[in-house]
Amino acid sequence: MxxxxxxxxxxxxxxxxxxxxxxxxxxxxxxxxxxxxxxxxxxxxxxxxxxxxxxxxxxxxxxxxxxxxxxxxxxxxxxxxxxxxxxxxxxxxxxxxxxxxxxxxxxxxxxxxxxxxxxxxxxxxxxxxxxxxxxxxxxxxxxxxxxxxxxxxxxxxxxxxxxxxxxxxxxxxxxxxxxxxxxxxxxxxxxxxxxxxxxxxxxDTPGFIVNRLLVPSLTQACLMLDRKDATIKDIDLSMQLGAGHPMGPLHLADYIGLDTIHSIIAGWVEKYPDEPAFEMPKCLKERFDNGDLGRKTGKGFYHWGAGDVRGEPTE
Ligand SMILES: NC(=O)c1ccc[n+]([C@@H]2O[C@H](COP(=O)([O-])OP(=O)(O)OC[C@H]3O[C@@H](n4cnc5c(N)ncnc54)[C@H](O)[C@@H]3O)[C@@H](O)[C@H]2O)c1
Missing domain, CATH: 3.40.50.720 (NAD(P)-binding Rossmann-like Domain)
Incomplete structure (x- = not known):
């Protein structure tokens, strides 16, 4: 409607x-x-x-x-x-x-x-x-x-x-x-x-349907990590085994590229400062600033070797 x-x-x-x-x-x-x-x-x-x-x-x-x-x-x-x-x-x-x-x-x-x-x-x-x-x-x-x-x-x-x-x-x-x-x-x-x-x-609304739901869910996982609520491994395992997702949110973020996620959320935070679903997580910004952009650079929330399908958590 x-x-x-x-x-x-x-x-x-x-x-x-x-x-x-x-x-x-x-x-x-x-x-x-x-x-x-x-x-x-x-x-x-x-x-x-x-x-x-x-x-x-x-x-x-x-x-x-x-x-x-x-x-x-x-x-x-x-x-x-x-x-x-x-x-x-x-x-x-x-x-x-x-x-x-x-x-x-x-x-x-x-x-x-x-x-x-x-x-x-x-x-x-x-x-x-x-x-x-x-x-x-x-x-x-x-x-x-x-x-x-x-x-x-x-x-x-x-x-x-x-x-x-x-x-x-x-x-x-x-x-x-x-x-x-x-x-x-x-x-x-x-x-x-x-x-x-x-x-x-x-x-015409930010992120349309898929990214409006997906990007905040990824940044919520990052915010959990910022608060030290749970580890990378346990956040991802939870969403795989508890919610039936094929891969956990931090693992998925590494696949998408942390530069892409950073750019989307940074744009939304600037344009919609009153929208509580849009918040820049510290652990995402730090990795982006260091050039650790996920699978394509060999490091993000995981360490990635050439051809790795699964990486080792960075913390
Ligand atoms: N990559 C994704 O997963 C994805 C998914 C959905 C939508 N998009 C959107 O699709 C668009 C393109 O993304 P992409 O991933 O294909 O990028 P890309 O970098 O692979 O390709 C962009 C292309 O645009 C060309 N280009 C740059 N300036 C141009 C100009 N003035 N005239 C003509 N061509 C020019 C570049 O030469 C390049 O080939 C972006 O708006 C992006 O947000 C990307």
Whole structure:
């Protein structure tokens, strides 16, 4: 159910969308990193024409290699035929030229998590893209409304929050702001189904559904450690054996990367100082400041050797 602010906004804008939502034939993916290459790939697999954009040729080549690698594995495991492989690859146009995005019906942005960069990009995209094109950001933690406000087309702007790895994770959160026209929201929600993901709807609120619940639960585990209520090992064991989680919260934090969690919670603490669920734990900040970012740096809440699936607690 929508909050009254969102419901009232939806009613207000019901009959005013002009020009109408285009039929989604061509999907542009801006940013071909970890997330963007996956979004481009699953869109092409669902027979959408894809325009894949990076600002530099070397990043474009890297994105293309990732897609080739992922499809190559599917081919080897006989999940797709050579004909399908060729069809998917031929369905993607790779470009570093902004002008090639002009005729896209849906533009999905997956560049680095930086509001200033994203805002600048949306302004430029608004100048290049056709007036009826729909804009969507894959941000994990930034405000969709703030981006929509500078996009020149706030009624045509949504969030589509995919999960990593995009090729495997089924969920996509579709996010509306108070300006999003209901027809735009519905079209994006259906598109998510078309690319074989399960869509859930959420208003533009910090962390949407999954991260709003997940990140505070991880920082609560860190706060327990700050208070010395329990050890790393016992906190994690408790949530595994007592709550049936596949891994404990501190173990999961090391897998996600303590820089990612630090960046999300720091942003929320600054923007929502009165929200008690958002608090920066001392043990998280110290590890972040020391560059101990979890599995990827070999140390976080655990010591990690190369290829370790399970580490040794640091305290
Ligand atoms: N990594 C995750 O698990 C995850 C999950 C969901 C959402 N997200 C969100 O997806 C977005 C991308 O994250 P990522 O993990 O794929 O990052 P990434 O660093 O792997 O990729 C970002 C890409 O953006 C490109 N880029 C930077 N500036 C650009 C510009 N001006 N124009 C075009 N491309 C540009 C970079 O070259 C890079 O390839 C972020 O907003 C992030 O919050 C990430």
């Amino acid at each position: 929508m909050s009254s602010r969102f419901a009232a906004a939806a009613r207000r804008s019901l009959s005013t969308l002009s020009p109408p939502v285009p039929k989604f034939d061509t999907v542009a993916c801006v940013g071909l990193g970890l997330m963007g290459h996956g979004i481009a790939q699953v869109s092409a697999q669902a027979n959408f024409k894809v325009v894949a954009f990076e600002q530099e040729q070397r990043f474009l080549d890297a994105g293309r290699s990732r897609i080739e690698g992922s499809l190559g594995k599917m081919l080897k495991r006989e999940k797709i035929s050579q004909e399908q492989y060729d069809g998917i690859m031929n369905g993607i146009t790779y470009t570093t030229d902004f002008a090639d995005l002009a005729s896209s019906d849906l533009v999905v942005e997956a560049v680095i998590e930086n509001m200033d960069l994203k805002k600048q990009l949306w302004g430029e995209l608004n100048n290049v893209c056709k007036p009826d094109a729909i804009f969507a950001s894959n941000t994990s933690s930034l405000s969709i409304t703030e981006m929509a406000d500078v996009s020149g087309r706030p009624d045509r702007f949504v969030g589509v929050h995919f999960f990593n790895p995009v090729q495997l994770m089924k969920l996509t959160e579709v996010i509306r702001t108070v300006h999003t026209h209901p027809e735009v929201f519905d079209a994006c929600h259906s598109w998510v189904g078309d690319i074989k993901k399960v869509a859930v709807s959420c208003n």
